[in-house]
Amino acid sequence: MARLRALAASMPWVSLEETVIEAPFARVWSYIDDMERGVPQFEGNVRRIEILARDGDRLRLRSFAPGGFAMKLDAVLRPGWCVMRGAFGEIGMAAAPAGPGATRFAHFEGSRWLGRAARPLFRYFVQRDLARLAALAERA
Amino acid sequence: MSAEAEEELVRNAQRGDALALAALVDRLAPFVGRICGPIALEHGEDAAQEALIAVLRDLSTLREPRALYGWARRIAAREAVRHARAARRSPPLAGERPELPAPGDPALARDVRSVLEALSPEQRAILMLRDLEGLSEQEAAALLEVELGTVKSRLSRARSAFKRRWSS
Numbered sequence: 001m002a003r004l005r006a007l008a009a010s011m012p013w014v015s016l017e018e019t020v021i022e023a024p025f026a027r028v029w030s031y032i033d034d035m036e037r038g039v040p041q042f043e044g045n046v047r048r049i050e051i052l053a054r055d056g057d058r059l060r061l062r063s064f065a066p067g068g069f070a071m072k073l074d075a076v077l078r079p080g081w082c083v084m085r086g087a088f089g090e091i092g093m094a095a096a097p098a099g100p101g102a103t104r105f106a107h108f109e110g111s112r113w114l115g116r117a118a119r120p121l122f123r124y125f126v127q128r129d130l131a132r133l134a135a136l137a138e139r140a
Numbered sequence: 141m142s143a144e145a146e147e148e149l150v151r152n153a154q155r156g157d158a159l160a161l162a163a164l165v166d167r168l169a170p171f172v173g174r175i176c177g178p179i180a181l182e183h184g185e186d187a188a189q190e191a192l193i194a195v196l197r198d199l200s201t202l203r204e205p206r207a208l209y210g211w212a213r214r215i216a217a218r219e220a221v222r223h224a225r226a227a228r229r230s231p232p233l234a235g236e237r238p239e240l241p242a243p244g245d246p247a248l249a250r251d252v253r254s255v256l257e258a259l260s261p262e263q264r265a266i267l268m269l270r271d272l273e274g275l276s277e278q279e280a281a282a283l284l285e286v287e288l289g290t291v292k293s294r295l296s297r298a299r300s301a302f303k304r305r306w307s308s
Binding site: 002003005006007009010011074075076083084085090092112 | 153156157158159161162163165166169185188189192193196197199
């Protein structure tokens with residue numbers, strides 16, 4: 001979590017939010033780890049994700065926005081840690097157990113291309129996605 | 141990773157490349173933690189986090205990528221001394237101190253910790269930089285922004301105090 005905060009601090013164009021999800025770490029992280037099935041369920045700007053290549057913890061992805069716009073992303077994915085970089089945006093997620101049956105989750109999104117002016121928009125996206133992920137994991 | 145690849149990584153991170161920054165976080169987090177822990181003790185994690193944030197936030201000001209670790213070491217040491225000084229002004233309540241996160245015998249770790257706690261933050265910093273990080277006295281003086289003579293006297297007093305308390 002501290003590492004994601006530090007990473008977000010180095011990218012002033014991203015918006016970072018944290019929350020505690022009332023579900024075990026393994027269940028929460030399964031939505032990120034199973035990227036092709038899990039991420040589109042809570043990430044509002046992603047309708048579909050394809051893993052194009054995998055080399056250890058490095059992934060090459062193609063994501064499709066709800067309007068059909070496709071974007072290639074490079075990512076690092078490890079238990080509790082995920083950072084993605086595309087031509088038009090950056091996404092980060094980190095999670096850690098927070099006591100029995102709860103998970104602290106941090107998430108940032110932003111676009112170096114759009115700059116700091118777009119941070120309020122990304123804050124809205126991040127808060128929306130965190131609420132969706134919490135609802136999914138807590139309901140499961 | 142080769143020196144050239146490391147330089148390229150730093151330059152990409154300076155340009156705001158999220159994956160390069162994430163890779164630097166992987167390298168720098170344990171590095172600053174190793175410096176902050178013995179100086180700031182139970183506040184080492186907080187100091188390390190703030191040092192890491194400061195390093196990444198100000199990364200664009202680093203002119204020479206090869207100087208990254210020396211520059212990060214200076215920031216981490218300063219942050220650790222600052223936290224340790226603040227903690228000395230407001231000591232923790234009994235029972236608040238977590239055990240020293242060290243491998244091996246927990247009793248030995250407690251002994252080392254109690255000896256380190258008896259030293260001032262400035263003494264812990266000079267012991268850390270000189271005896272654990274292997275910096276020269278000149279390098280330690282530059283890093284802590286004190287005179288060479290101050291480093292020599294502080295180091296001498298720190299080593300004497302450590303030995304005295306360790307053997308008592």
